[in-house]
Amino acid sequence: MNPISNLIDRINNENLWDREIQLERNEYLKVKGSIDTNIYLVINGSLRIFVIDEYEDHTIRFGYKGNLIASLDSFLNEQPSDFYIQALKKTTIKSINKKKYISFIESSLENKKIWLTILENFVLQQMERERDILTSSPIARYNRVLKRSPQLFQEIPNKYIASYLRMTPETLSRIKKS
C-alpha cells in the first residue's frame, strides 16, 4: 500500500484532524514570512506552493486530492518560511497540528516506519526535481515531468505548469502541440 494513503487512513481512524478548511479559488493558505507548522490533507481541489522573487513567482510543488501538503521547512524548524501556498480552485483541506502529529508518529513503531518511508520518498522526489531544474532543454524538462506525473497535466492550469517547468506558457503550449 502507498505509504501516504496508509498514513492518512491511520490518522482518519484515530480521528486526529483538527479541522476542515474551505478555500476559494486563488485564496492563500499561507503567505511569505509566516510560521505554519501544520500538515494538511487535500480532500478535493488543488493548490500550489511557490515563492516570489523580485520580478516573478516560481512554482515549486502542487498538491491535489489525496496529497499531504505542508510548508515543510516551517514544520521542521518552526521558523518563518518564504513559501506561499495558494488554492488554484475551490479546495477543501483538513489540518493536523505538529504536536498532535508528532505524538501520533511516535505512538507506534509502524507509524514511525511509514513516516520515514514518506520522508525517504520525498528526498528521492527532491533529487528528481533538482535534476529537472538542471536540465537545460525545455523539451527534455517537459518530458521528464510528463513521464513522472501525467496527472499534473489534467489537474493544473497551463500557466502554473509552465512556471513549474521554468518556461513561458507560450513555450509550453508550443511543446505540447509538437
Add this chain to the structure above:
Amino acid sequence: MVSTSNNLLQDLLELTRENLNIVENLKTQSTDNLNWKENPESWSALECIEHLNKYGDFYIPEISNKISTSKHKSSEIFKSNWLGKYFSKSVSYNEDLNKMKTFKSMNPLNSKLNIQTLEKFINQQHQIIELLNKSKSVNLDKTKTAISISKLIKLRLGDTFRVLIYHNERHIKQAEKALVKASR
C-alpha cells in the same frame, strides 16, 4: 501593547492573508453589486477598497523608504506607545462601527471604479507582505514613519503597520457588509 516582534509580525501577516483572501473573493462578485450603495453618502464595496488603496499609496512607499534607511537593528520586543495604541484602536474594526470623519484626500466617494481597484489592492497586499518580511531586520520601535494625517506626528514602525493593516480589516468588513445588502 507589548509583544515579541516576531509575534506581532506573524499576527500582521495572518491578518494580511485574511484581508487578501476576502478581496480575492470579491473578484467573483458582479460589478453591479460591487458598485451598489445604500444611499448617495455611503460607500460601495469598491469605494471601501479604493479608500484603502489611497492609504496604501501613501504608506507603502513611506514604510519602504524608512525600512531601507533605518539604522536601528531589530529587537526582540515591540512596545506600542500611547499614540500608536490610540491610532490603531481608533481605526480598527469593531461590531458597531464607530463613525469616523474621512479626510477629503482619502475620500473615494464617486470615483470611477472597477475590477482594477481590487487588483490594485491585491498587489498592495503583496507589497505589504514583502515589507513585513523586510522589517524583521529593523527595529520596530526606533524606526519611525510619517503618517498620512499630520506632518507633526511620527509613529513607530510596528504601530504604523498595525494602523495600516487594522484599517484595511475595518474597511474590508465594511465592503462585505455593503455586498450583503447589495445582494438582498
